[in-house]
Amino acid sequence: MEADLVLLNGRIYTLDPQQPTAQALAIAGNRIVALGDNRQMQQLLAAGGQQVDLAGHTVVPGFIDAHIHFLAYGLSLQEIDLAGVDSLAEALERVAARARTTPPGQWLTGRGWDQSLWGDGAFPTRQELDRVAPDHPVYLRRKCGHAAWANSRALALAGITEATPDPPGGTIQRDATGAPTGILKERAMDLVERLQQRPTPDQAREAVRLAMAAVHRLGIVGIHNMEGADALRAFQTLRAAGELKLRVLQQIPEADLDAAIQLGIQSGFGDDFLRFGGVKIFADGALGARTALMMAPYEGEPDNYGIALAEPEHLKRQVEKAARAGLAVFIHAIGDQANRNVLDAIEAVRRHPANGSIGPHLRHRIEHAQVLHPDDVSRFAALGVIASMQPIHCTQDMVLADRHWGARARLSYAWSSLLSSGAVLAFGSDAPVETPDVLQGLYAAVTRRRPDGYPGPAGWYPEECLSIQEAVHAYTAGAAYAGGDENRRGTLSPGKLADLAVLSQDIFTVEPEALLETRVVATLVDGEWVYSS
């Protein structure tokens, strides 16, 4: 097979045990043809083909973000960005700045705030927002997406008053007088969000375009998207126009499960750029809002076990229904009890008393798998459940994990324990909750420290740190496996799709700190350069 593109003089890490490294790589069309040394690959080059000198740069399989909210990420690129803001004053200043350039009455939306970085860690209030933006409704989602901070005008538009009862599955935080403080948790957020307009198809397409360009700069060639129909429509429109240069595994929200079954859609339907993955189901809330479902109460809150967004029997019913229809499940579970409930539900289909394994080929996953009971760690491998995890959640949330879960936090973000037990790890970002920057994710995975060094040189529960090889695997081959795509991509192997990232440094040999300075030099998707610095 002749090649039309050869990459020479590289440090190529294939992630393929058959041929782990190479100097050069040859591509024909959208496929990798062969790997070897410069001379061998040059001999494959067809007349008129292109040679690219990698100049000693490092090449890895293109990164896959196995958990992202891609349309929301694209829209967030246009919102008030509060991610990483380390004081209430700075957060308010950013809101004030946006208010100054936005006509009064229009919504100001933002996301990414984290009160655990601010002074005493107390939740902020509507009154603080009212002072800087009295003439706009303001609605700011917390970085976890499970709580929000609204000003008085937004609450008024939503009709939220002292008299409004907490909706099922949600909490309207109240002050000593019973008045809403501006903080809304879980389903209470719906009271405001239903007022906000969904993006138009044009806006959605534009947001996806923006997000695609942003992730290409990060070496990302594929995503597992955790959103529903609006995003799917935007992806299809771009795909039909030949503009989708990112491989998308699209999920089905639980509310659409019956529709998918009615139509006969199964996991895997689609093509190499856009296919269906599994059914996204929520088992519980999250850590930051203290709604993750725990076996024992939160530290210092003897009555708070978190919130079950799905009861065990419901989970079992839905998992079996999906599996019988040929659909994998991708279930959000944060707390140890939620993880156990999901493992129990998946065990019920993997070891069904009457039917043996129902849908044995299905790639069921737990999304986040944030804190596990010691008895549950080995069940991922035993039941063939993929752990879809996000390294930056660990270093962002470790303070809260210690505070709210105490010693139980030992098995939070238990990457090494899961891997040792034989589980497959797939890594992602949860963007826009955290940055989709994979190099920052790799740094978190291998150090369990923040870029500023916190909590010290050894990192947080360092026994759960991964090697750089293991961490890169989870962003490439592991994620591809989690999407059922391991025969098509995830490693740089002959016959696989030509998706790769060129990096400024050899991330397999540098000190961890250097990961944070490593740049993506270029990104290739389907044999085509989609980014080049």
Place this chain on the structure above:
Amino acid sequence: MEADLVLLNGRIYTLDPQQPTAQALAIAGNRIVALGDNRQMQQLLAAGGQQVDLAGHTVVPGFIDAHIHFLAYGLSLQEIDLAGVDSLAEALERVAARARTTPPGQWLTGRGWDQSLWGDGAFPTRQELDRVAPDHPVYLRRKCGHAAWANSRALALAGITEATPDPPGGTIQRDATGAPTGILKERAMDLVERLQQRPTPDQAREAVRLAMAAVHRLGIVGIHNMEGADALRAFQTLRAAGELKLRVLQQIPEADLDAAIQLGIQSGFGDDFLRFGGVKIFADGALGARTALMMAPYEGEPDNYGIALAEPEHLKRQVEKAARAGLAVFIHAIGDQANRNVLDAIEAVRRHPANGSIGPHLRHRIEHAQVLHPDDVSRFAALGVIASMQPIHCTQDMVLADRHWGARARLSYAWSSLLSSGAVLAFGSDAPVETPDVLQGLYAAVTRRRPDGYPGPAGWYPEECLSIQEAVHAYTAGAAYAGGDENRRGTLSPGKLADLAVLSQDIFTVEPEALLETRVVATLVDGEWVYSS
């Protein structure tokens, strides 16, 4: 680009105006690389590649059946075959034969009978079936699929008695005493069909495998399937196993339209082997059962205008709903009034007063378009509506068309008029209603005669005969266009998918009668031989 397969010494008709004929053709992987003479193509062959000597055989783009019920066709291959049976006695003998080999009490099902070929053309009765199969429930669908013939045991199991009212949209035929005759039309068929078990997933997969092998022998490389979820699941299972060697455009039954919109599925979603086409909607019944919706009454039945399965306002609503969601509509319309209703509904989205054209790219189609009012012929081209028609319906139904529609039959199966007005024709078989044999279809399209010569040398309304070029176009490039696939297949052009049929004779130069003796020598799908005689 080097080729790994070259076909030499052929009479290759590409259907591509840029290069209409060639002697040889070169393929790399699953794509056509180039066409030219033997020497040119041999020069492209890579070391170790394969040369095939076509020995003067004719090559055409692989045929596409643009209207088929593929799972039903596969199941029908195992049913009692009454297609073309020319006497009641022979039909009864076939039922008797199957009864002898089937345990009493089990259903005997069959299809394909056509009473217009039998003696006086009267519908048969349950009593006739009772005589040959008293111990089995028997249910035999008419060739049109819009009427069925059941025995007394089947009626009893369905609870159909003298006292059973006609269901909405259906008729239980009755004798002079009011007792059911055994003939059920349209929705009355549901009363029996709901008793019959849907195929299990294994049975469905097996039926699709059988059908796939059968159509490969006919030179067919692709289908537009008019069925729903059961078939889609079988296709996906075969696709996942790498066994789907047939390009499937899958429709969405109208009952699943809301589910498709909820999920966000648009026309075109899928890959080169399995993708979604449009929403299948029924506007009326059919000719044989005299339920096709007409502007004026049936000949000799002053009160019968046929049955509207969808009212005009409903059609408009559904077409607009589908188009706004990015879904094309594939609407069954037989009678002239039904065709007008559908054209009106499509005109309402093509020329929407407020929105201009809604979904201008969508390939809306009328399925069958069997008899048209003179004012409506040119509207197909004007509105960009594809006429998806089945040549064998013409020669099978012409007697009934004359009998029931009289002079209106002049514009039935009005292929040449439609083509002259600029419409795109896509041809199919409606199998298992008729045979999927494309060569028989081509013969019907160019002669408008039956193989036995009826109704005479000129054919029926010979002004509507097509040239062989036009007819082949409708089974290849026209059908590909109707599926939105004209850039990927339908002609033998460099860069297109390598799907082709090798024929024993040059169908472009032989006399029409020779079409019926032409054999398919081999069929290539995606660069792979899937049939070879």
